[in-house]
C-alpha cells in the first residue's frame with residue numbers, strides 16, 4: 001500500500017502505512033497500532049490553540065510531553081493501571097489499623113511522569129503569562145490516554161490557591177505544605193509532610209445525604225485550640241485517600257467550615273481517618289475512591305468558621321476547569337482513534353474513510369473535537385494570574401456552561417468513535433472501552449450537569465459583568481457567519497429575559513440546560529469562526545447553532561408539560 005491522503009476534515013492528513021497480513025498470507029484488513037505517536041505534533045487544533053492563547057513559549061515542553069503520552073509504553077501503563085486497580089489494606093499483618101491503599105506499579109510510574117511534567121503545580125511553581133494554558137494542553141494530552149491518575153493531580157493543583165490564600169492563618173501551611181505541593185518528585189511514602197519530597201492534596205465534601213447540597217453536611221468539627229479541630233463524621237466519596245491531606249468541609253460552631261485534614265500527623269502517627277471501603281466504580285478504575293469515617297481526626301481551620309463554601313469554592317472552580325480539559329482530551333483521544341481506524345480499514349471494497357456516510361461521521365467528530373479544544377484553551381486563559389477583570393467575569397459564566405456542555409458531549413463522542421472501530425472498539429485492547437467508562441464521570445463530579453446549568457442561570461440573573469464579558473467575547477466574531485449572528489442575537493435576548501434576581505425555583509430553572517447549552521455553542525461557534533478553517537467553522541455553525549444547545553436531553557421547550565409526562569411514565 002502506498003502513502004495515501006484520506007478525507008480527514010479540516011485539512012487533517014491521514015497517512016496510511018502497510019497493513020498487517022494474516023498468517024494465511026492474506027490482507028487482514030487491520031490497521032497498524034495507533035499508539036507510538038506524538039500527541040502534540042499530531043494535533044493541529046491543540047497546537048494552534050495553545051499558541052493563540054499565550055503558550056507558544058511552551059511548545060518544546062509540550063512536544064516532549066506529547067511524545068511521552070503518545071508512546072506505546074504509556075498506553076500499556078494506562079491499560080495496566082486500570083486492569084490492576086487499587087486495593088484497600090485496612091490492617092497490617094499484626095492487626096494494626098493502617099488504612100492504606102496499594103496501587104499497581106503502573107499507577108506510580110504514571111504519577112511520577114505527570115508530576116515531573118508539573119500537572120499538579122506548574123502555573124503556581126513557574127508563574128508566567130500562558131502558564132495555565134500550557135498546563136491545560138499538557139493535561140489534555142494526558143486525558144487522551146489515562147484519566148484515573150488525573151484525579152489527585154487535579155485536586156492538588158486546585159488546592160493551591162486555597163492554601164496560599166490562608167497560609168498566614170496556619171503557619172504550618174506556608175512552611176511545610178506549600179513547598180511540598182510545588183515539588184515535582186512523586187513521593188508515595190506514608191510519612192509526615194515534613195519528611196516527604198512532595199505532597200498531594202485531595203478534597204472531601206460529599207456525604208451520604210448530599211453531594212450537590214454540601215450545606216447539609218453533618219460531619220462535626222470541635223475546636224481544640226490554636227486553629228486545630230477534631231472531626232467526627234464521614235465522607236461518602238473521598239477520592240485518592242493516599243493523598244497527604246484533604247481539604248474537607250465540616251460543621252463547626254460558626255457553621256460549615258473548611259479544614260486541612262492531614263493523613264499523617266506531625267508526630268508521625270496516623271490521623272484518625274478510617275477507610276471503610278473502596279468504591280467499585282464504572283470507570284476511573286486506576287484511582288481509588290473511598291468511603292471514610294473521622295474518629296476525632298485532627299484538622300486545621302482554613303478561613304473563618306462558617307465560610308467553608310466560600311473558601312473551598314476556589315478549589316472547586318479549578319477542578320471544574322480540569323473536568324472540561326479532561327472531557328476535551330477524552331473526545332480527542334477517541335476521535336483520533338476513529339480517524340486512524342477508518343483511514344486503514346476497508347469495507348465493501350473501499351476504505352472506510354472514503355465512504356461518504358463515514359466521512360460525515362468522521363468530520364462531525366473532528367468538528368466537535370476541534371471546537372472543544374478551542375473552547376477549553378480559551379477558558380484556561382481566563383484562569384491566568386494576570387487575567388483582567390473582564391476575563392475573570394467571562395470565566396464566571398463560561399466555566400459552568402462549558403462544564404455542563406463539554407462533559408455532556410464526551411460520552412456521545414466517545415460512543416460514536418467506538419462504533420467507527422466496529423467490534424474492535426468494544427474490546428479492551430483498543431482503549432476505547434476505558435475512555436467510554438470514563439466519559440460520564442466529569443459530568444457527575446465537581447457539580448453535576450443541572451447544578452452547572454443553574455449556576456449559569458444564576459450568573460445571568462445576578463452578574464451583569466459576566467453577561468457583558470460573554471457578549472463582548474461573542475461580538476468579536478460578529479459578521480463572520482449569519483447563523484452565528486442570529487444565534488448570538490437569540491442568546492442575548494434569552495440572557496436578558498431571565499430577568500433580575502427572582503430567587504431560586506422560578507420557572508426559568510426548567511430551561512436552564514437550553515440556556516447553558518446556548519452559551520456553550522455560541523462560544524464555540526465564535527471561536528471557530530475566528531480561528532478555524534472555514535470548512536470547520538461553517539460545519540459547526542450549520543449543525544450546532546440552530547439547536548440552541550438542544551443536542552442534550554433535558555432541553556424540552558418551555559411549556560412542555562414535564563410534570564404530566566413524568567406522572568404518565
Ligand SMILES: Cc1cc2nc3c(=O)[nH]c(=O)nc-3n(C[C@H](O)[C@H](O)[C@H](O)COP(=O)(O)OP(=O)(O)OC[C@H]3O[C@@H](n4cnc5c(N)ncnc54)[C@H](O)[C@@H]3O)c2cc1C
Pocket residue numbers: 202203204205206209210211212213237238239240281284289441444445446447448449450451
Ligand atoms: C468516582 C467519583 C469520585 C468522587 N470523588 C469525590 C471526592 O473525592 N470528594 C468529594 O467531595 N466528592 C467526590 N465525589 C462525589 C461527587 O462530587 C458527587 O457525587 C456529586 O457532587 C453529586 O452529588 P450526589 O452524588 O450527592 O448527588 P445529588 O446531589 O443527590 O444530585 C443528584 C442529581 O440531582 C441533580 N440536582 C441536584 N440539585 C438539583 C436542583 N436543584 N435542580 C435540579 N437538579 C438537581 C444533580 O445535578 C444530580 O444530577 C465523587 C463521585 C464519583 C462518582
